[in-house]
């Protein structure tokens with residue numbers, strides 16, 4: 349299974365995009381009501397952000413739809429507890445598509461939305477092939493078994509920038525001290541004053557990219 353460890357930007361190709369922009373999900377393994385509410389609220393927030401505004405109204409037409417799975421859905425997202433926060437990247441026709449959320453550390457709206465963006469087909473921003481133009485990676489500060497999280501992806505059939513520039517503000521960007529073994533930064537932006545790893549909500553460009561990938565209409 350391909351999990352969200354590293355890589356950069358959107359997965360390419362119709363076969364990894366959710367059919368009809370619908371993401372049926374099975375959330376039956378999540379037992380805590382607070383957790384259930386956080387997950388469904390994160391879905392609502394992301395759906396609204398991706399939605400198309402209606403003229404002179406605060407309502408929006410959804411463009412991607414997360415909804416509970418129905419009996420005849422054969423491909424769906426399974427959401428369950430796990431040891432860390434991770435998710436399958438993009439739609440997979442003949443594979444389980446799973447989001448794991450650790451009870452401690454994953455139940456924040458921004459974190460859940462980050463995992464949902466993986467599910468929609470996005471890799472980590474700092475794994476873009478052009479990331480070295482934007483970041484210095486301090487390998488000496490990375491935890492020994494975590495170097496793979498800083499892999500750089502090559503542009504290929506599975507990594508595609510859709511024509512968009514590097515986005516420091518992406519919800520898919522790690523923070524400066526991600527997987528640090530000594531409290532020192534592992535990622536330092538080359539652009540002065542750039543802030544990375546906000547992880548609270550999707551950036552404007554994240555939304556533009558989701559709308560592009562899912563061909564949302566204006």
Ligand SMILES: [Zn+2]
Pocket residue numbers: 352462463466472
């Ligand atoms: Zn991730």
